Amino acid sequence: MRYYSTRDNTLRITASEAVKMGLSRDGGLLTPEAIPQIDEAFLRSLMDAGYQTRAAKVMALYLTDYSEEELLGFANNAYGPDKFDHPAAAPLRKVDGNTYCLELWHGPTSAFKDMALQMLPQLLSAALRKTGEDKTVCILVATSGDTGKAAMEGFADVPQTKIMVFYPKDGVSAVQEAQMVTQDGENVGVCAVEGNFDDAQAGVKRIFSDEAIRKTLADRGYFLSSANSINWGRILPQVVYYISAYCDLLRDGEIQMGDQVNFCVPTGNFGDILAAYYAKRMGLPVGKLICASNCNDVLTDFLRTGVYDRNRPFHTTMSPSMDILVSSNLERLLFDLSGENDAEVRDYMAALSKDGRYEVSEDIKKALTEQFWGGFCDEAGTSETIARYYKEYGYLIDTHTAVAASVMEQYRQATGDMTLTVFASTASPYKFCDHVLRAVGEPPAGDGVELLDQLHKKTGVTVPRRLAALKGKSRRFDLTAEKAGMDNVVLEFLK
Numbered sequence: 236m237r238y239y240s241t242r243d244n245t246l247r248i249t250a251s252e253a254v255k256m257g258l259s260r261d262g263g264l265l266t267p268e269a270i271p272q273i274d275e276a277f278l279r280s281l282m283d284a285g286y287q288t289r290a291a292k293v294m295a296l297y298l299t300d301y302s303e304e305e306l307l308g309f310a311n312n313a314y315g316p317d318k319f320d321h322p323a324a325a326p327l328r329k330v331d332g333n334t335y336c337l338e339l340w341h342g343p344t345s346a347f348k349d350m351a352l353q354m355l356p357q358l359l360s361a362a363l364r365k366t367g368e369d370k371t372v373c374i375l376v377a378t379s380g381d382t383g384k385a386a387m388e389g390f391a392d393v394p395q396t397k398i399m400v401f402y403p404k405d406g407v408s409a410v411q412e413a414q415m416v417t418q419d420g421e422n423v424g425v426c427a428v429e430g431n432f433d434d435a436q437a438g439v440k441r442i443f444s445d446e447a448i449r450k451t452l453a454d455r456g457y458f459l460s461s462a463n464s465i466n467w468g469r470i471l472p473q474v475v476y477y478i479s480a481y482c483d484l485l486r487d488g489e490i491q492m493g494d495q496v497n498f499c500v501p502t503g504n505f506g507d508i509l510a511a512y513y514a515k516r517m518g519l520p521v522g523k524l525i526c527a528s529n530c531n532d533v534l535t536d537f538l539r540t541g542v543y544d545r546n547r548p549f550h551t552t553m554s555p556s557m558d559i560l561v562s563s564n565l566e567r568l569l570f571d572l573s574g575e576n577d578a579e580v581r582d583y584m585a586a587l588s589k590d591g592r593y594e595v596s597e598d599i600k601k602a603l604t605e606q607f608w609g610g611f612c613d614e615a616g617t618s619e620t621i622a623r624y625y626k627e628y629g630y631l632i633d634t635h636t637a638v639a640a641s642v643m644e645q646y647r648q649a650t651g652d653m654t655l656t657v658f659a660s661t662a663s664p665y666k667f668c669d670h671v672l673r674a675v676g677e678p679p680a681g682d683g684v685e686l687l688d689q690l691h692k693k694t695g696v697t698v699p700r701r702l703a704a705l706k707g708k709s710r711r712f713d714l715t716a717e718k719a720g721m722d723n724v725v726l727e728f729l730k
């Protein structure tokens with residue numbers, strides 16, 4: 236299986252090259268040239284397998300220059316008991332007769348980013364070997380909170396790699412900041428940026444496209460790559476858990492082979508829901524893909540009208556990982572829905588960067604409404620949903636998960652479709668203690684990691700052990716930069 240670019244369908248590179256590069260030189264996203272198909276026999280063979288085996292078998296369909304045995308080794312390292320606090324890695328929790336929650340936050344940093352970022356560094360290390368690369372790769376990350384920590388945790392002390400993370404100075408939760416500035420590892424660096432997430436992101440993009448910096452770094456033996464969800468090595472491990480969830484439902488007799496299920500996903504950069512779309516395209520029996528946004532509802536409008544328009548106010552919300560107005564991975568969906576028409580995708584992306592807006596073709600609009608449903612949940616709705624789930628089901632969910640739960644309910648109300656639905660839970664409630672405490676009727680007393688105890692006292696829910704351990708850890712990093720100073724931070728880091 237080869238990979239091509241959403242902006243150049245004549246390119247052909249191997250999977251390992253795609254993982255190593257992260258982004259195509261033409262600015263497009265690297266995408267498999269065909270979507271492998273799975274059948275009932277394949278699903279049946281995975282029914283009684285553990286998560287690690289499921290991951291190796293699904294990923295081997297796409298990563299044809301890696302062996303299944305190699306991938307199983309990676310999966311065992313990624314999802315084993317020293318990393319994940321649940322033997323199923325991504326367990327399903329039944330909420331009611333036809334509603335299930337897919338818990339994706341049992342990894343080391345308590346957010347779903349671990350599902351991919353425990354795997355990506357191993358895929359990337361192997362890719363360096365497979366391509367005979369002798370330079371050290373430096374991963375640059377701009378994060379709104381969860382990706383940065385999960386990427387550092389995945390890359391810490393991985394040979395031939397370094398990682399530098401930039402986060403918006405006042406834009407992450409206290410727990411998220413504590414997680415990042417206490418990170419272990421000789422090859423990691425962290426820097427706060429004076430500005431918001433878009434500023435940090437723009438700074439990283441500028442460094443990537445700066446030829447002079449590339450040249451200087453190459454002379455020092457480095458090249459740059461990305462651990463953001465534009466990297467195919469981030470999307471593929473996420474395809475696994477949708478297939479795995481279906482296998483769990485089959486195994487437990489909750490559905491029969493061939494029954495359709497809906498997935499509802501809290502969405503920011505469109506990576507997680509894109510993985511669900513690929514699972515559907517592979518032949519998994521999936522009905523609707525429900526795309527849940529917070530007040531930054533650019534995707535809701537897009538899925539309803541076919542017009543993507545980022546010219547609107549940016550809202551800072553209690554679900555910060557979804558505060559985003561440009562969802563990069565939408566480009567892979569457009570490429571697929573247009574019949575791999577790279578010229579059409581280039582036009583949309585050119586319009587987006589020029590006017591901040593584009594309108595898709597009638598064909599794509601039709602496909603979007605058939606396969607997706609978009610909705611959003613505001614701040615009051617998020618709090619209300621957390622409170623209600625806690626009270627009615629004894630289930631404590633985080634702010635992002637609450638957005639998904641609310642939008643799933645809106646979908647059912649609006650359409651009457653009561654198909655069994657799995658909504659994704661993307662973070663532990665302990666990452667957003669202050670908002671969760673307020674939602675369950677308890678004013679936060681203090682700030683930062685002290686609130687872990689308060690939320691535990693109030694609810695009795697176990698604090699994830701790595702978050703509990705933050706209290707004893709000392710700060711290792713205390714670097715702040717202006718937006719314009721980010722280049723120098725990187726050049727100092729890679730001296």
Ligand SMILES: *Cc1c(COP(=O)(O)O)cnc(C)c1O
Pocket residue numbers: 346347348381382464501502503504505506507508556557635661662
């Ligand atoms: C990253 C993140 C999301 C959004 O996922 P995308 O792949 O960017 O759409 C949702 N919830 C949480 C907790 C996240 O960290």
